[in-house]
Amino acid sequence: xxxxxxxxxxxxxxxxxxxxxxxxxxxxxxxxxxxxxxxxxxxxxxxxxxxxxxxxxxxxxxxxxxxxxxxxxxxxxxxxxxxxxxxxxxxxxxxxxxxxxxxxxxxxxxxxxxxxxxxxxxxxxxxxxxxxxxxxxxxxxxxxxxxxxxxxxxxxxxxxxxxxxxxxxxxxxxxxxxxxxxxxxxxxxxxxxxxxxxxxxxxxxxxxxxxxxxxxxxxxxxxxxxxxxxxxxxxxxxxxxxxxxxxxxxxxxxxxxxxxxxxxxxxxxxxxxxxxxxxxxxxxxxxxxxxxxxxxxxxxxxxxxxxxxxxxxxxxxxxxxxxxxxxxxxxxxxxxxxxxxxxxxxxxxxxxxxxxxxxxxxxxxxxxxxxxxxxxxxxxxxxxxxxxxxxxxxxxxxxxxxxxxxxxxxxxxxxxxxxxxxxxxxxxxxxxxxxxxxxxxxxxxxxxxxxxxxxxxxxxxxxxxxxxxxxxxxxxxxxxxxxxxxxxxxxxxxxxxxxxxxxxxxxxxxxxxxxxxxxxxxxxxxxxxxxxxxxxxxxxxxxxxxxxxxxxxxxxxxxxxxxxxxxxxxxxxxxxxxxxxxxxxxxxxxxxxxxxxxxxxxxxxxxxxxxxxxxxxxxxxxxxxxxxxxxxxxxxxxxxxxxxxxxxxxxxxxxxxxxxxxxxxxxxxxxxxxxxxxxxxxxxxxxx
Ligand code: IVH
Numbered sequence: 001x002x003x004x005x006x007x008x009x010x011x012x013x014x015x016x017x018x019x020x021x022x023x024x025x026x027x028x029x030x031x032x033x034x035x036x037x038x039x040x041x042x043x044x045x046x047x048x049x050x051x052x053x054x055x056x057x058x059x060x061x062x063x064x065x066x067x068x069x070x071x072x073x074x075x076x077x078x079x080x081x082x083x084x085x086x087x088x089x090x091x092x093x094x095x096x097x098x099x100x101x102x103x104x105x106x107x108x109x110x111x112x113x114x115x116x117x118x119x120x121x122x123x124x125x126x127x128x129x130x131x132x133x134x135x136x137x138x139x140x141x142x143x144x145x146x147x148x149x150x151x152x153x154x155x156x157x158x159x160x161x162x163x164x165x166x167x168x169x170x171x172x173x174x175x176x177x178x179x180x181x182x183x184x185x186x187x188x189x190x191x192x193x194x195x196x197x198x199x200x201x202x203x204x205x206x207x208x209x210x211x212x213x214x215x216x217x218x219x220x221x222x223x224x225x226x227x228x229x230x231x232x233x234x235x236x237x238x239x240x241x242x243x244x245x246x247x248x249x250x251x252x253x254x255x256x257x258x259x260x261x262x263x264x265x266x267x268x269x270x271x272x273x274x275x276x277x278x279x280x281x282x283x284x285x286x287x288x289x290x291x292x293x294x295x296x297x298x299x300x301x302x303x304x305x306x307x308x309x310x311x312x313x314x315x316x317x318x319x320x321x322x323x324x325x326x327x328x329x330x331x332x333x334x335x336x337x338x339x340x341x342x343x344x345x346x347x348x349x350x351x352x353x354x355x356x357x358x359x360x361x362x363x364x365x366x367x368x369x370x371x372x373x374x375x376x377x378x379x380x381x382x383x384x385x386x387x388x389x390x391x392x393x394x395x396x397x398x399x400x401x402x403x404x405x406x407x408x409x410x411x412x413x414x415x416x417x418x419x420x421x422x423x424x425x426x427x428x429x430x431x432x433x434x435x436x437x438x439x440x441x442x443x444x445x446x447x448x449x450x451x452x453x454x455x456x457x458x459x460x461x462x463x464x465x466x467x468x469x470x471x472x473x474x475x476x477x478x479x480x481x482x483x484x485x486x487x488x489x490x491x492x493x494x495x496x497x498x499x500x501x502x503x504x505x506x507x508x509x510x511x512x513x514x515x516x517x518x519x520x521x522x523x524x525x526x527x528x529x530x531x532x533x534x535x536x537x538x539x540x541x542x543x544x545x546x547x548x549x550x551x552x553x554x555x556x557x558x559x560x561x562x563x564x565x566x567x568x569x570x571x572x573x574x575x576x577x578x579x580x581x582x583x584x585x586x587x588x589x590x591x592x593x594x595x596x597x598x599x600x601x602x603x604x605x606x607x608x609x610x611x612x613x614x615x616x617x618x619x620x621x622x623x624x625x626x627x628x629x630x631x632x633x634x635x636x637x638x639x640x641x642x643x644x645x646x647x648x649x650x651x652x653x654x655x656x657x658x659x660x661x662x663x664x665x666x667x668x669x670x671x672x673x674x675x676x677x678x679x680x681x682x683x684x685x686x687x688x
Contacts, residue, residue: 012046012047012049012050012051013050015050017051017054017055017058018147020047020050020051020054020060021051021058021059021060021145021146021147021149022147022149023047024047024048024051024060024061025060025145025147025149026038027039027044027047028060048061058146059145059146059151059188060145060147071164071167071223072163072164072165072166072167072168072221072222072223073163073164073221073223074163074164075157075161075162075163075164076141076152076154076157076161076162076163076164077160077161078141078154078156078157078159078160078161078162079143079190079241080190080241081159081160082139082141082156082157082159082162082192083159083309083312083313083314084159084312084313085134085295085313085314085317085318085319086312086313086315086317086318086319087293087318087319087320087321088318088319088320088321089320089321089323091273091274091277094270094273094296094318094320095118095270095273097318098118098122098129098270098273099115099118101298101307101315101316102118102121102127104307104315118270119270119271122269122270122271123269125299125300126300126303127269127270128267128268128269128298128299128300129267129268129269129270129273129296129297129298129299130247130248130249130252130265130266130267130268130296130297130299131265131266131267131268131273131276131277131280131294131295131296132238132252132263132265132294132295132297133263133264133280133287133289133291133293133294133295134291134292134293134294134295134319134321135194135196135236135263135289135290135291136196136213136289136290136291136292137194137195137196137197137212137213137216137236137289137290138155138156138194138195138196138213138216138217138220139155139156139192139193139194140153140154140155140156140165140169140192140193140194140195140220140235141153141154141155141156141162141190141191141192142169142175142176142190142191142192142193142235143188143189143190144179144188144189144190144191145188146186146187146188148178148179148180148181148183148189149177149178149179150166150169150170150175150176150177150178151166151188152164152166153165153166153169153170153175154166155217155220155221163221165220165221168219168220168221168222168226168230168233169195169220169230169235171229171230171231171233172195172230172231172233172234172235173231173234174234174235174236174260174261175195175235176191176258176259176260179258179259180257180258180259182257183243183254183258184240184243184244184245184254185242185243185244187242188242189240189241189242189243190240190241190242191237191239191240191241191255191258191260192237192238192239192240192241193235193236193237193238193239193260194235194236194238194289195216195220195233195234195235196212196213196216196233196234196235196236196289196290197212197213197215197216197219197228197232197233197234198232198234198288198289199212199287199288199289199290200288201228201232202215205228208430209227211385211395212290213290215227215228216233219232219233220233234261234288234289235260235261236260236261236262236263236289237255237260237261237262238252238255238262238263238295239251240254240255244301245301246300246301246302247299247300247301248297248298248299248301248304249265249267249299251301252265263289264283266279267299268296273296273320276294277294277320280294281322284322291322292321292322292325293319293320293321293322294319294320295317295318295319295320296317296318296319296320297316297317298316298317303316304316304317322356323354323355323356324354324355324356325355325356325385325386326355326383326384326385326386326395327353327354327355327383327384328353328381328382328383328384328398329350329351329352329353329360329381329382329384330350330351330379330380330381330382331348331349331350331376331377331378331379331380331381331382331394332349332350332351332378333349333378333406334346334347334348334349334365334371334376334406335347335348335349335362336408336409336413336435338412338413338414338437338443338445338446338449339446339449340446340449340450340452340453340525341440341446341525341527342436342437342439342440342443342446343434343435343436343437344408344409344412344413344419344434344435344436344437345364345365345366345367345434345435346365346366346367346368346370346371346406346408346435347362347363347364347365348362348363348364348365348376348382348384348394349361349362350362350363350382350384353384355384355385355386355392356386358386360384360386360392362392363384363391363392363393363394364391364392364393364394365393365394366393366432367424367426367432367433367434367435368408368421368432368433368434368435369432369433369434370432371406371408372433374394374396374397375397375400375405376394376397376405376406377400377401377402377403377404377405377406378401378403378406379401379402379403380397380398380399380400380401381397381398381399381401382394382395382396382397382398383395383396383397383398408421408435409435412437412438412439412443412445413445414437414443414444414445414446415437415439415442415443415444415445415446417437417438417439417442417443418438419435419436419437419438420435420436420438421433421434421435421436422434422436444472444473447472447478447479448468448469448472449525450479450480450525451463451468451471451472451477451479451480451483452464452465452468453523453525454480454483454523454524454525455468455480455483457519457522457523457525458512458515458519458523460508460509460511460512461504461508462501462504462505462508463505463508467505470494470495470497471486474494476490476491479578479581480523480578480582481578481581481582481584481585483509483512484509484512484513484582484584484585484586485585486505486506486509487506488502488503488506491505491506512586513585513586513587514586514587514589515586515587515588515589516538516588516589516590516591517534517537517538517542517543517546517588517589517590517591518531518534518535518537518538518591519534520543520582520586520588521533521534521537521538521546522534524571524572524575524578524579526567526568526571526572526574526575527567527571528564528567528568528571529568529571533564533568537549537554537568538590538591542588542590543579543583543588546572547572547576547579549569550569551565551566551568551569552565554568554569600627600628600630601628601684601687602625602628602630602684602687603630605625605630605631605641605642606630606631606633606640606641606642607622607625607630607631607632607633607640607641607642607643607644608632608633608634608635608636608640608642608643608644608658609621609622609632609643609644609646609677610643610644610645610646610649610656610658610659611645611646611647611649611656611677612646612647613644613646613677613681614646614677614678614681615681621644624684628684628687635658636658636661636662636665636672640662640665640672641671641672641673642672642673642674642675642680643658643659643662643672643673643674643675644675644676644677644680645659645674645675645676645677646677647677650674650676659674662674
């Protein structure tokens with residue numbers, strides 16, 4: 001070899017092999033992808049000759065002449081087949097696999113089929129398992145050359161031959177482009193894992209695409225204009241080929257060290273696998289990926305190697321699947337459900353199907369746009385998905401029937417008024433078409449919902465679907481204000497309205513003659529006016545003051561946007577007639593918390609209750625305080641003047657947090673008093 005000291009730096013003989021390969025790769029890329037020659041051909045040849053002299057089999061040489069950046073869709077033969085996994089769905093099936101697997105590892109096969117021997121074996125290092133979530137994405141193989149450079153990314157395909165996806169995979173942030181120098185082995189490496197679309201990303205486009213898996217696949221395989229930025233995708237690594245690993249767990253550690261994202265994994269004792277399965281299952285709602293089960297692998301790689309593979313799967317691993325959250329069934333019809341606001345929403349009625357342990361017969365279709373996209377026909381075989389435990393929805397049509405398309409009704413199914421189609425923002429900035437009743441104010445179902453909502457908002461017991469339906473059908477209640485004019489004589493003749501029921505209903509109505517402002521506002525059923533907003537508004541004054549506010553003033557309330565503010569003001573003015581009618585029967589009061597102390601025996605007191613009260617419920621006790629001129633609070637603060645303690649809490653070993661806080665305030669010189677509930681009520685009875 002030449003004396004390196006004497007050679008100029010540009011001479012390739014002074015370079016490390018790694019630097020040579022990296023430079024060649026860079027030059028190849030420029031030449032084959034962009035048609036650029038970065039250096040003269042002769043200089044290029046010298047680099048190549050030097051590398052060839054040192055290592056004739058170097059992959060950087062093989063890549064010359066064949067562009068590394070192949071086209072998406074090109075066929076790629078896998079160096080080692082990408083197999084599938086054996087499956088099970090219960091602990092019993094899992095355990096049978098485990099015993100069978102371990103029987104294959106020993107010549108004492110028969111005796112090891114005994115449970116107690118299997119249990120003993122499971123506690124040895126050889127019997128250990130590793131559990132990993134089974135991610136419902138796209139299996140992907142990443143090949144790296146011996147310089148650690150990403151050469152090729154390919155899908156699984158049929159297991160033997162996959163599709164080239166290098167161009168798009170390079171844009172995935174968690175696909176490592178260059179392995180660090182301290183990687184294992186000294187040759188090519190292959191990393192296998194799953195490409196998926198994180199669910200928070202999918203949420204932003206969920207209405208336009210069927211599911212995250214298909215969207216990820218489409219994006220990864222796209223030749224041009226992928227539907228979403230491939231940079232949104234993510235990669236989880238679970239396998240490493242080309243460098244020997246002693247165990248699956250050390251393999252996962254190596255992958256993580258090389259910069260790969262690795263799914264949260266656990267070492268598992270086989271007899272306790274059920275607990276592991278349940279833990280992974282419970283974590284699913286907060287996971288950023290969809291998982292359809294867990295993968296359990298023998299930790300000991302040598303053992304797994306000895307067990308070998310079938311044509312379909314390795315014997316040393318199994319997928320324990322979660323209860324199916326997607327299945328096919330038949331569409332029977334589309335039901336149109338009329339909401340309180342007059343929106344008419346399509347719902348698919350389907351033949352019963354079991355999804356994650358629940359029988360499903362209805363699946364949401366969201367809105368008219370979505371129904372049209374699916375082009376549903378009665379008799380279609382459809383796929384129903386219950387994602388993350390939420391309301392099941394129709395994912396897609398698997399086999400269309402030849403019945404006519406399901407069309408939206410031209411007349412409201414509840415009141416018969418001509419329906420209208422309106423464009424709405426779906427809340428995510430996308431316009432969707434929805435069907436609405438042409439006259440929601442008069443629509444029976446809409447009225448029914450309005451009344452039901454009013455009763456629910458005021459917590460009127462007994463006013464459920466059936467009672468409300470009868471009241472409306474009989475023409476007794478056109479709007480919530482009519483409730484207050486109901487008499488026993490109106491109600492007793494109704495079918496199944498016995499004396500007891502009627503007495504209860506009238507008692508509830510009497511209770512609803514005095515209503516706190518926030519509840520009253522919510523009960524009006526204005527879409528933009530929920531509980532929290534109502535509380536905000538109530539903090540600004542009484543009902544008259546709230547009604548007098550304009551959109552600008554409402555918008556100035558903390559966290560309310562212009563749109564919401566405008567909707568609230570418009571809603572209050574739409575409901576002016578109803579509000580006036582209600583005010584003929586209802587006294588609307590400021591809630592205890594915002595009522596300012598006036599005159600009365602309890603003026604100046606700020607009272608908080610804790611523990612079980614002897615003679616009345618806590619709400620009633622708070623109202624009593626307010627009636628006597630005091631303020632009733634929910635939590636102990638520096639302003640609290642009196643803590644009333646019920647039950648035997650004062651003597652309890654573990655005082656409530658309110659009591660602890662009150663004692664602390666006392667200790668630091670606070671003015672708060674602590675009084676037993678029975679003493680308090682006796683005192684109050686005397687005073688009032
Ligand atoms: S281990 C022999 N681990 O499931 C295959 N596979 O049915 C060994 N998959 O297409 C694979 N998450 O892509 C393994 N954590 C995980 C996985 C996982 C998803 C996929 C895999 C393969 C399929 C096997």
